[in-house]
Amino acid sequence: MAVLAEIGREIGNWIWFIIAGLLLLGELLLPGAQLIWLGVAALATGLVVPLLEIGWQGQLVLYAVLAFVTLLLGRRMFPRGPKASDRPFLNRRTEALIGRAFVLREPIAGGVGQVRVDDTVWRVMGEDCPAGARVVVTGIDGATLTVRPEGTAA
Structure with a gap:
């Protein structure tokens, strides 16, 4: 000591x-x-x-x-925790498409079709629908949107 x-x-x-x-x-x-x-x-x-x-x-x-x-x-x-963002989908832009409705560019045949979102054509998967039908995005799998016909239950 x-x-x-x-x-x-x-x-x-x-x-x-x-x-x-x-x-x-x-x-x-x-x-x-x-x-x-x-x-x-x-x-x-x-x-x-x-x-x-x-x-x-x-x-x-x-x-x-x-x-x-x-x-x-x-x-x-300086409390920690998530801060609310004014742009919550900034790095997750595809998630902003969920719930939006679009018109099919090509028919969904065999579960696969195409839809135009703004200036981009997306591959979609869902139940068969004719071209021009309105579909609602329900999910996203990579670069493929999962859709259902508008007016049907989720």
């Missing part, structure tokens, strides 16, 4: 600045935004230790308390 106390007196509060620097550097290298709060706690500990002149045990307790507080504040200031 005397050795640790001697080391603590020799290093002083610089150890907390070194720890803070390593944690903040780790935040840059690792995802998650958790190390930044531990780094802030280590920095605060390094600033407070000379004012309080406490031993290494007190410093560890102070750091633990500050780490807990900064983590709580960080979670409150």
